[in-house]
Amino acid sequence: MSQVQVSTDKTVLREYYLLRLRLAGINFLQFINKLRRHPAGMTGLIVLLFFVFIAVADPLIVPHNPKEVHLEDKLLPPAWMEGGKSEYLLGTDQLGMDLFSRIIAGTRISLLIGVLTVGISIMIGTTLGMLSGYYRGTLDNILARFADLLLSFPWLIFAIFTMAVIGPGFGNLVFALTFKGWVGFFRLVRGEVLSEKTKEYVEAARALGQSHFKIMFQEILPNIMNSIIVLGTLRIGFMIIMEASLSFLGLGIQYPEPAWGSMVNVGRNYLLNAWWISTFSGLAILLLVLAINMFGEGLRDILDPRLRRIE
Amino acid sequence: MLLEVNNLQTYFQTSRGSIKAVDGVSIKLEQGEILGLVGESGCGKSMTLLSLLRLVPHPGAIVGGEILFQGGDLLKKSSREMTRMRGRDLAMIFQDPMTTLNPVFKVGEQIRESLRIHNIFNQSRFSERKRLKQEKERVIQLMEETGIPSPMDRYYEYPHQFSGGMQQRAVIAIALSCEPKILLADEPTTALDVTIQAQILNLMERINRSHGMAVILVTHDLGVAAEFCRRIAVMYAGKIIEQGLTDEIIENPLHPYTQGLLRSIPHIVPDKPRLRPIRGTVPDLLNLPPGCTFLPRCDYAVEVCKEPQEMRDLGNGRLVRCARYK
Numbered sequence: 001m002s003q004v005q006v007s008t009d010k011t012v013l014r015e016y017y018l019l020r021l022r023l024a025g026i027n028f029l030q031f032i033n034k035l036r037r038h039p040a041g042m043t044g045l046i047v048l049l050f051f052v053f054i055a056v057a058d059p060l061i062v063p064h065n066p067k068e069v070h071l072e073d074k075l076l077p078p079a080w081m082e083g084g085k086s087e088y089l090l091g092t093d094q095l096g097m098d099l100f101s102r103i104i105a106g107t108r109i110s111l112l113i114g115v116l117t118v119g120i121s122i123m124i125g126t127t128l129g130m131l132s133g134y135y136r137g138t139l140d141n142i143l144a145r146f147a148d149l150l151l152s153f154p155w156l157i158f159a160i161f162t163m164a165v166i167g168p169g170f171g172n173l174v175f176a177l178t179f180k181g182w183v184g185f186f187r188l189v190r191g192e193v194l195s196e197k198t199k200e201y202v203e204a205a206r207a208l209g210q211s212h213f214k215i216m217f218q219e220i221l222p223n224i225m226n227s228i229i230v231l232g233t234l235r236i237g238f239m240i241i242m243e244a245s246l247s248f249l250g251l252g253i254q255y256p257e258p259a260w261g262s263m264v265n266v267g268r269n270y271l272l273n274a275w276w277i278s279t280f281s282g283l284a285i286l287l288l289v290l291a292i293n294m295f296g297e298g299l300r301d302i303l304d305p306r307l308r309r310i311e
Numbered sequence: 312m313l314l315e316v317n318n319l320q321t322y323f324q325t326s327r328g329s330i331k332a333v334d335g336v337s338i339k340l341e342q343g344e345i346l347g348l349v350g351e352s353g354c355g356k357s358m359t360l361l362s363l364l365r366l367v368p369h370p371g372a373i374v375g376g377e378i379l380f381q382g383g384d385l386l387k388k389s390s391r392e393m394t395r396m397r398g399r400d401l402a403m404i405f406q407d408p409m410t411t412l413n414p415v416f417k418v419g420e421q422i423r424e425s426l427r428i429h430n431i432f433n434q435s436r437f438s439e440r441k442r443l444k445q446e447k448e449r450v451i452q453l454m455e456e457t458g459i460p461s462p463m464d465r466y467y468e469y470p471h472q473f474s475g476g477m478q479q480r481a482v483i484a485i486a487l488s489c490e491p492k493i494l495l496a497d498e499p500t501t502a503l504d505v506t507i508q509a510q511i512l513n514l515m516e517r518i519n520r521s522h523g524m525a526v527i528l529v530t531h532d533l534g535v536a537a538e539f540c541r542r543i544a545v546m547y548a549g550k551i552i553e554q555g556l557t558d559e560i561i562e563n564p565l566h567p568y569t570q571g572l573l574r575s576i577p578h579i580v581p582d583k584p585r586l587r588p589i590r591g592t593v594p595d596l597l598n599l600p601p602g603c604t605f606l607p608r609c610d611y612a613v614e615v616c617k618e619p620q621e622m623r624d625l626g627n628g629r630l631v632r633c634a635r636y637k
Contacts, residue, residue, distance in 0.1 A: 016447070016463075023467055200410040206366055207405075207495075208425050208485065209398035222415040 034302045041298015047291035055108040063087060063098060066105040066258040070096030075274045091276045093266060097256075099277060103284050105258040110288060113170075113243040114236035117177040122232055124178070125185025130216050132186070133193030144190070147183045155180065156245060163251040173252050177239055188231055192224040226303040233299055237292035244285050260285050312379075313525050314340040314363075314493060319376035321355075321362045330596045332358040332371060334549035337622075340493065343523040345516075347540030347557070349533055349572075353593060355549040356529040360495045363527075364401055365393050381492075399429045402486035406498040408478035412470035418481045419466030422450045425488040453484040458514055476507035480514065487518060494518075494526045500535060512539050533572055537561050542628070545569050548594055548604040551622075555629040565631045567609045603634065611635060 035041050054061070064087075074096040077084045084091060090099040132140040150158075162176035196202065197220070205215050246252035247261025255262050260281045267277025321333035332355045340346055348356045361367050363378060365385065378385040381400070385393070397403075405411045412421060423446050426432060432445045447466070454462035457480040470478060479499060486494055496515065500508040516539060519526050530536050536543050537557055544554040545568065553566040564570045571589035578584075591608035600606050602617040609616065615634045622632050 016466075019467060200405050200407060201413040203366070204403070204405055204411040204482070204485075205413075207364055207397055207403035209394050209396065209428055210424075211394060214428075219413050223413070225415075 031302065035298055038298045038301055040294045041301065044291045044294030044296070044298060047287065048295050051107055051111065051288050051291065054104055055111045058104055058108050062101040062104050063089070064101045066097065066101040067256050068097065070098075072096065075270065077274070078276055090280050091274070093263070093274070093277050094270060099263075099280055102258040102263060103260070103280060106260040106263065106281070106284065107288070109170075109253060109257070109259050110240045110243060110285070113173065113177070114240045114292075116174050117181055117239045117243075118232050118235045120174070120178045121181035121235070122185050122228060125182035126189050126221075126228060128182070129186040129189025130193055130221065133190040134197060134212070134216050134220075140190075143186070147186050150180050150183050153180070155242065159242060159246055160249065160251060163246055168251055168254055170253060173243060173246065176246075177242055181235070181239065184231065184235065185228065188227060189224060192227060193220055196220045196223055230296065230300040230303055233296035234293060237289040237296065240285070240289055240292070312339060313342045313344075314338070315379040316363070317377045317379070319359065319362055319378065320374045321358050321367055321371055322374050323371040325370065325597075328597050331549045331599070332596070333362055335376070336546075336549075336551055338527075338544060338551070340525050340527065343519065343525055344542065345519055345526045345528060345540045347536035347543040348527060348529045348546060349531065349536050349543055350546035351531055351572075351593065353596070354546045356531075356546055357497050359546070360403065360497050360527065360529055363495060364397055364403060365390075366397075395429075398425060398486075398491070399489045400491055401493050401495060402489065402491040403495040404479075404482055404486050404497065404499045407502045408475060408482045409470070409502070411482050412473075412478060414470055417467050417469055418473060419447070419450050419454070419462075421470075422453060422481065422484050422488055423447065425485045426450070429489050431489060449488070450484075453488055454481070456518075457481070457484040457487070458510075459484070475503050476510060479503060479507075479511055483511070483514065483518070487522070487524075490522060490524070492525065494524050496526060496528045498530055499528070501530070501532075508535070515539070533561075533576060545572070548596065548599060550604060550632065551630075552605065552632045553630065555631075556627075559627075559629060565625075565629075565636060566605075566633045567611055567635075568605050571608075603632075 035045065070092065073085065073088065073092050074094050076088050076092045076096075078091045079086050079089050081091075088098050088100065090103065092098055093102075128143055132143045153161075158180055159176050162179060163172065166172045166175065193216075202215060202219060205219050210219070243252055243259070244261030244264070247259045248265045250262070250265065253259035253262055255266060263281035264278045264285075267274065267279075267281065271278055316336060316338040319333055319336045320331070323330040323332055334355070336355075336359055338346065338348075338359075348359060350356050358367065358371070362373050363385070365373065367373060373386060376386070385396075388396070412418065416424075426446045426449060432442050432449070450466065451462045454465060459465050459477060459480050465473075465477075470481075473481060479502075483499075494515075499515070500511050503511060512535065515526060515528075518524060528536065528540060533543075540557050542555065543557050543560045544551045545560070545566065546552070547568050553560065553564070553569050560569065561573070564573055568589070571587075574587045575589065577586060589608055594600060594604060594607060601619070603609070603612075603620045606612050606616045613634065620632045620634055622630050623636050624630055625636060
């Protein structure tokens with residue numbers, strides 16, 4: 001074992017790495033190609049990238065500070081309407097804050113909430129689901145019952161309850177949404193592990209002396225990653241709606257902070273004479289969630305082979 | 312003596328009673344020997360192999376016996392020690408190569424993984440890059456040895472890009488990677504067609520000769536066993552009923568079950584005789600007949616057969632569990 005004949009020299013090894021790099025590139029291009037043949041998914045991705053760009057570039061592109069009060073300019077209509085000022089593209093709200101800047105700033109909050117809650121949910125749900133499905137037994141019983149318990153509450157009521165107990169705020173919002181959010185991933189991963197576990201490659205890994213931990217996270221996890229990614233993407237859109245709903249009800253992110261949900265809520269009081277406040281914030285939510293869902297469905301069609309086979 | 316299994320018992324506890332999947336199996340294996348374990352489906356061949364690795368699936372459990380290997384009893388080892396031995400000292404090849412390989416990893420990486428698990432190249436003076444390089448060289452060498460053409464390219468392909476025969480070669484390469492003392496092959500050729508089957512058997516024979524690795528081959532195909540093994544043990548309903556050198560067993564089968572098995576192999580000759588299947592079916596493992604388990608199907612059954620039969624040693628390693636031989 002110790003004397004291995006060196007049958008490859010350095011140039012060959014370099015070729016390996018180049019080949020690997022090229023294969024990775026090809027995989028990525030193949031993915032993009034498949035997505036191109038899925039118009040809805042592609043549109044979703046483009047719109048989503050646009051939103052991400054806005055969220056990242058936010059401080060550079062906002063014309064006004066989103067929390068800056070201009071009482072002299074309050075409730076101005078959008079720029080193209082009579083009485084609108086060109087510096088307030090989408091008009092202003094009752095305190096004279098620039099709606100356009102606030103929507104841009106809100107993008108960041110919405111995306112952040114979506115990505116954070118889903119990210120934490122995936123971590124918790126996948127770990128617990130993996131342990132539960134792999135080891136079964138008492139742990140599985142307890143976790144599965146607890147998950148069922150959480151599932152029996154309607155989402156919004158549960159979130160409202162949690163927020164009412166712990167109070168509003170960004171961190172609390174993330175906590176309230178993840179508190180129930182991990183259950184979906186838990187059930188998905190648990191089910192997939194139950195079926196993957198019986199496959200022979202798992203037994204082969206055991207026969208090779210692989211440890212349980214490595215089998216779970218190095219052998220099984222890559223096989224179920226696609227499903228997790230697909231569910232995760234679709235969940236981001238859902239979480240953004242939840243955040244907006246809670247903010248709309250005044251339980252999420254509070255008014256002067258530029259969250260879309262609370263902006264819709266504020267505009268509600270002025271709906272008859274200043275329709276633009278609620279309308280444009282609502283449209284922003286609609287557009288972002290629609291883009292995420294379209295992209296998510298595109299991903300599902302491409303990544304989930306079971307669904308592909310049906311087509 | 313490399314491996315000595317004495318009176319191994321693996322039972323499955325079910326709500327309807329205990330199923331004796333392996334019921335007092337004793338095997339001896341010399342260094343570099345090839346032993347065939349033959350029997351029909353459900354006779355406990357695969358469970359015997361899994362018991363050797365202590366990988367019996369739930370609700371089965373090894374309830375008795377001893378497995379002596381390298382001066383210790385495998386059944387007395389801690390599960391951590393056992394994990395360390397799997398793959399390094401005892402490696403296993405499974406029936407269906409397609410599902411044995413993990414579909415999401417490149418074949419080469421999977422072979423390399425086995426080197427990584429047992430720290431084959433873990434000399435502290437090596438940096439990670441150098442270690443990786445060494446491991447890759449070893450993988451390429453293994454792939455060459457198992458007859459995978461152009462291993463440099465094949466390293467980066469996925470299992471579904473391999474044909475069945477190539478997949479089985481890759482699985483064998485994984486099993487070989489740590490140079491185990493014993494190779495446990497669970498019907499390695501059943502999922503392959505005959506020409507590939509011959510190639511794989513040739514490959515395993517070559518490996519057996521060049522590495523001096525002992526092999527236990529489980530198969531339901533007496534032809535394969537006759538071709539490949541030096542000794543054969545025939546199993547029936549959880550027990551070994553006949554054991555001996557391959558030539559002797561094929562030419563002069565003693566146990567009525569072995570005789571029946573040999574008669575039910577089709578021959579490719581003109582005017583072939585009608586096949587004579589063994590009458591009856593395998594007994595229900597939940598309530599086996601108290602005496603000889605083959606009794607209900609046996610043409611020579613007599614009164615003594617109603618008592619449990621001991622293994623009779625006929626000398627020269629020939630063992631048979633039948634009342635007809637003294």
